[in-house]
Amino acid sequence: MIELGPGPSFLEYLNRDRPDLLPANRAAVPSDASGQVPHGTTIVALGYAEGVVMAGDRRATMGNVIASRHIEKVFETDKYSVVGIAGAAGIAIDIAKLFGVELEHYEKIEGTRLSMEGKANRLASMIRANLPMAMQGMSVVPLFAGYDTFTGKGRIFSFDITGGLYEEVEHHCVGSGSPYARGALKKLWQPGMGASATVRVAVEALYDAADDDSATGGPDTVRSLWPVIYTVDSTGAHRVEESILAAMSREIIAERTASAKES
Template sequence: MTSDPSGRLPAAYLVPGSSSFSEFVREHAPDLLPARRLAGAPAPAPAGAGERAPHGTTIVAATFDGGDGGGGVVMAGDRRATAGNLIAQRDIEKVFQADEHSCVGIAGTAGLAIEMVRLFQVELEHYEKIEGALLSFEGKANRLSTMIRGNLGLAMQGLAVVPLFAGMDLALGRGRIFSYDVTGGRYEELHHHSVGSGSVFARGALKKLWRPGLDADGAVRVAVEALWDAADDDSATGGPDLVRRIWPVVAVVTAEGFRRVGEEELEAVVTDVVARRHGDPGGSRALLRAQDGGESA
């Protein structure tokens, strides 16, 4: 945006307008938006560009309603980014805090996805400052949907972004999960969901291990187990790296707010999962324990 020679803020900043930051930028400086900036390049993305760009892969989320802390949602993501058949990064972070009571996980083209998350974070903060109130959970999901739709042109060239959005709906008093497609369509998921290249395998694990009455610790355990199963069958999903001490990123959102699970706490969960999988790589005994109502899976 062109600055005023006098050093004052441009007039656009002083005119009442939309509470949407992305709409403000789209109107006054559209070239700053990721999709518009890349779409304005001299030539469209070459064939295969989407495969060569680093991609984030598997994200899982699960709600819980038990324990002294009440209900909420857990979101977890592996740490591997791939570019074709290569590992582009071993410790990328794919789960981010959106605001105090929500989080977003990224799958798809990593660079675009991270930039979209940052814009989404500013979007929610901007709304709160302009309106003096928090955006409803449905409103947050809709705003993210609009951003994804704005990236449709690049998605058609193979540079797609497919996030997973989850958090605590304070109005309803429970955790909620929303998935999206590349056109911006949003879909509420019940109990659990996963996105990314390993999502088919993670979703199967979630179906078997999730159960009503889980507390936060149980939901964290289920998420880690699901990521393990995804990594076991999907080469683009990275499992826990015991040598490099790289663990999944796991976040818990409750009425008290967003909390990222600490390294020590997560290491204990991962170590136990790995130990129990020795001689039982499919986790069948853990599944039987869960079905029998025994110790946490």
């Protein structure tokens, strides 16, 4: 049984009383086992006039095998923030969920939310703690974004496997499909875009990533599988409805099919 103290950090309780429950303290894995673990890829985040958009595809892979077509890689962590995960899927999902519990616990104990910098630093410390697993090929590279209620702006933070923390401007992406998604973002994103136009750019970026990266899954009209996309603004984090993404994805596919026929 965990005995909670007065401190605001749930992670401190686990470190003190049940370190075995932390994702970073899992048993060591063989050095050649990382290829047998599902990995998630390609998360994009981009700012818009009122906040930020984060989107992730639905595919997880084990080497050259598709492990899942239904995985969700973007999670709401509190009312004003979301996190997207790339890397070893099991550990990454555990870290994302534990991060959400950490923010909720802090808010209940302190009666206020952490600042965006505070949230990003908490997540960076969790990634840093996972470094031994990362050195065994079980790395986790998240993308964190949210609406800063102090500045009234959307903000994006990226990380490296050592827990290094970097604030990004305009847009950013992580995962194996990120080089191709980044090209789409550079071409299509513009300052001051509205939420709907920015969501469409995110879908186009994931479509381009899937076109060139086998580990990234594009919109699947046969199985009715669409990206997971959140908008975050002054009203909070909101998941974009699948009906909207379905219509948007089919429109993009139709436009690209027509363009291909013309060429």
